[in-house]
Amino acid sequence: MNGPLWEGFIVCAKVIAPASFGALLQLPKEQLKDLVEKQPGLKSGLRDYVVKKAGNKARTAGYLDIFGEDESQDPGPSGEANGQQVQPAQVVSLSSQAS
Numbered sequence: 001m002n003g004p005l006w007e008g009f010i011v012c013a014k015v016i017a018p019a020s021f022g023a024l025l026q027l028p029k030e031q032l033k034d035l036v037e038k039q040p041g042l043k044s045g046l047r048d049y050v051v052k053k054a055g056n057k058a059r060t061a062g063y064l065d066i067f068g069e070d071e072s073q074d075p076g077p078s079g080e081a082n083g084q085q086v087q088p089a090q091v092v093s094l095s096s097q098a099s
Contacts, residue, residue, distance in 0.1 A: 007038075014042060047067045
């Protein structure tokens with residue numbers, strides 16, 4: 001609500017990033033959205049932080065929505081792409097065709 005105080009907070013968050021990412025993700029979504037609009041350089045770092053700390057998929061998707069990223073564009077650490085996990089049977093059938 002206090003413009004100069006908010007602007008100072010944003011500057012501090014940028015200066016101490018990535019140490020500030022945990023605190024930033026506790027902000028209400030509207031404030032987080034405002035922050036990444038004013039400091040677009042923080043988007044990629046915050047996105048990487050969210051993906052690495054991913055626990056709740058719905059919450060992660062909500063954050064990625066704020067950062068303007070679509071979760072289905074980038075395979076996650078679990079091997080998922082477009083919301084589908086690669087099944088071992090698919091891998092076997094591909095390797096048997098190569099023989």
